[in-house]
Amino acid sequence: MKTLLADGLVITMDKDRRVLRADILVEDDRIVSVEPHAEERARREEDVDVVNLRGMTVIPGLVQAHMHVTQALFRGLCDDLALMEWLRERTWPMEASHTMESNAASARLAAMELIRGGTTSLIDMGTTLHEDAVFEVMAEVGLRGLFGKCMMDLGDDLPALMREKTADCLRETERLIRRWHMAENGRLRYAVAPRFVPSCSESLLFSARDLARQNGLRLHTHASENLSEIALVEARCGERNVRYLDRIGYTGEDVILAHCVWLNEEEKRLLADTGTHVAHCPSSNTKMSSGFAPVAELKSMGASVALGLDGAHDHMDGLLEIRQASILQKALLRDPKALPAMEALELATLGGAAAMGQSDDLGSLEPGKKADLAVLDMDMPHSLPAWGRDPVQRVVYQATRENVVHTMVDGKFLYKDRAFLTLDPKKTLADAERLCAATMRRGNIPPTSSFFCD
Numbered sequence: 301m302k303t304l305l306a307d308g309l310v311i312t313m314d315k316d317r318r319v320l321r322a323d324i325l326v327e328d329d330r331i332v333s334v335e336p337h338a339e340e341r342a343r344r345e346e347d348v349d350v351v352n353l354r355g356m357t358v359i360p361g362l363v364q365a366h367m368h369v370t371q372a373l374f375r376g377l378c379d380d381l382a383l384m385e386w387l388r389e390r391t392w393p394m395e396a397s398h399t400m401e402s403n404a405a406s407a408r409l410a411a412m413e414l415i416r417g418g419t420t421s422l423i424d425m426g427t428t429l430h431e432d433a434v435f436e437v438m439a440e441v442g443l444r445g446l447f448g449k450c451m452m453d454l455g456d457d458l459p460a461l462m463r464e465k466t467a468d469c470l471r472e473t474e475r476l477i478r479r480w481h482m483a484e485n486g487r488l489r490y491a492v493a494p495r496f497v498p499s500c501s502e503s504l505l506f507s508a509r510d511l512a513r514q515n516g517l518r519l520h521t522h523a524s525e526n527l528s529e530i531a532l533v534e535a536r537c538g539e540r541n542v543r544y545l546d547r548i549g550y551t552g553e554d555v556i557l558a559h560c561v562w563l564n565e566e567e568k569r570l571l572a573d574t575g576t577h578v579a580h581c582p583s584s585n586t587k588m589s590s591g592f593a594p595v596a597e598l599k600s601m602g603a604s605v606a607l608g609l610d611g612a613h614d615h616m617d618g619l620l621e622i623r624q625a626s627i628l629q630k631a632l633l634r635d636p637k638a639l640p641a642m643e644a645l646e647l648a649t650l651g652g653a654a655a656m657g658q659s660d661d662l663g664s665l666e667p668g669k670k671a672d673l674a675v676l677d678m679d680m681p682h683s684l685p686a687w688g689r690d691p692v693q694r695v696v697y698q699a700t701r702e703n704v705v706h707t708m709v710d711g712k713f714l715y716k717d718r719a720f721l722t723l724d725p726k727k728t729l730a731d732a733e734r735l736c737a738a739t740m741r742r743g744n745i746p747p748t749s750s751f752f753c754d
């Protein structure tokens with residue numbers, strides 16, 4: 301099966317960062333060519349589905365390097381709270397009250413939002429239970445990613461269901477790896493996911509590390525999101541969080557650390573020198589007032605930086621997140637030239653592909669790579685005028701998910717002409733509403749208002 305995406309403006313993100321008016325020929329799950337004037341030739345061949353993209357912009361599919369799709373149902377329930385309060389009073393009780401069905405509804409709601417926003421891949425940290433639901437939904441809707449059940453075995457403030465015995469959470473992780481790693485032709489992979497140092501015993505951290513390395517999997521955890529977390533780690537381990545993580549083997553090219561907001565000079569150097577992937581989550585960091593991750597500086601030191609939407613902090617709009625990343629660095633450094641458009645787009649594409657360990661297949665639109673991409677119609681009030689404008693700056697500073705017309709993963713449209721092809725949108729929204737209410741009732745989680753409670 302071949303598809304020709306004809307006459308779009310292609311932001312390739314190849315090594316020369318070329319932007320071309322070109323036709324993209326896709327065969328099965330891969331890009332065969334990106335070149336001008338391929339349309340006429342392709343039309344002469346049989347079995348080529350030609351999709352006209354004249355006037356549209358094509359970008360590599362966005363990668364979210366750190367997410368929690370299990371929290372999509374918690375949107376609007378955790379506002380205006382500090383991190384530990386947010387975890388103890390809302391997020392953990394909600395996660396503990398999930399069933400397989402509600403976790404699936406949450407994953408499907410997140411998937412719907414991501415697909416319509418041009419995200420094609422994600423690195424997701426699940427909750428302690430019901431991870432099969434996340435994999436099943438991702439298999440069904442067609443997104444690509446690294447997924448892993450969250451592991452926690454420490455903390456008196458954790459709901460009982462979420463504080464697992466060390467051996468139990470490792471056993472469940474091993475079962476999930478056997479069942480799901482490399483499923484759907486390698487589209488779904490496993491990442492071993494201890495939540496963060498304060499919720500994990502050293503024995504769990506060591507075993508999770510060994511399990512990941514023995515199986516050639518990535519390690520995915522949170523690190524140095526805020527000062528209270530660092531104080532907890534310092535009190536227990538006697539050193540700063542990233543320094544500690546490095547000492548116990550949680551740095552390197554197979555490690556993804558979400559946030560990395562609070563780093564001293566030594567820790568920044570450690571992350572850059574070890575090739576550890578930093579998943580920067582600017583909307584999450586600002587909404588939870590965690591701080592400003594020094595990602596422009598990290599990038600200039602040679603660190604591998606990607607972007608992530610984290611939990612459901614209002615929107616999960618990957619395009620808006622790129623802008624957020626850029627403007628946050630400008631504010632932090634008081635430099636309007638900080639993290640310019642092209643570098644910001646790199647975080648969401650090439651940076652994400654590197655974090656996933658799939659740079660050979662993802663992150664740019666080039667022959668031989670997977671056909672994971674998003675098509676944007678920039679002719680909208682918030683993204684015009686176009687005349688004389690730089691296409692990359694337009695995408696980074698003006699585009700939102702409202703511009704996305706098509707989303708493709710593995711050469712298949714998941715979203716075409718703004719219609720979902722792999723999920724039922726009405727049912728997804730209705731299930732999310734119904735199962736969120738049921739989850740709140742089950743966990744005795746109070747509403748934030750009596751409106752909408754009929």
Ligand SMILES: [Zn+2]
Binds near residue numbers: 367611
């Ligand atoms: Zn997170």
